[in-house]
Amino acid sequence: EISLTKPRVCTGNERLGxxxxxDPKLSFVIKAIYTLAYGLHNLQQDVCGRDSVGTCPQLFPINGSLFKNYLLNVSFxxxxxxxxxxxxxGDPPGRYNIMNFQLQEDGSYDYVHVGDWN
Structure with missing residues (x-):
């Protein structure tokens, strides 16, 4: 049963089966989160000072246009x-996986990665 009031804390000993x-598309979500984190960190460092930890009053309210500029300048x-x-x-460079829909040995069809373009 999942508790909505008391989250379970990970022990660090969990193992994946x-x-x-x-899901190969999960990396897109992870990269988006990293982009937001780097952009916000860089904005915080410039507004609050390189030696500051956490937020400062000058950071709020966050200027959306300024934050967008920081996001556009993220690179990692x-x-x-x-x-x-x-x-x-705001577009990333074009990168494509070339997939081919193929008949598998078990009679099913699946996409097979046959190349890349970037």
Whole structure:
């Protein structure tokens, strides 16, 4: 049963089962969260000072246009080696997985990764 009032604290000893398979699209969500975190951190450092910890009164209310500029200037390398960055319009560089829909040995069809373009 899941408690909505008292969250379970992880012990650090949890293990994923052998059948676990991570959704390959999850990295997009993780990269988006990192982008927000880096953008907010850089904004906080510039507004509150490099030596400050946490927030300062000058940070609030957050200026949305200013925050957007910080997001557009985020650049970092993710764990898979991909550099996450954005152009002046906020678009990341085009990267594509080339997939082919193929008949599998068990008679089902599935997408098979056959190449990349970037």
């Amino acid at each position: 052998e059948r676990y398979k991570q 390398t993710y764990g898979d080696g991909e550099t996450v960055e954005f152009d002046r319009r």
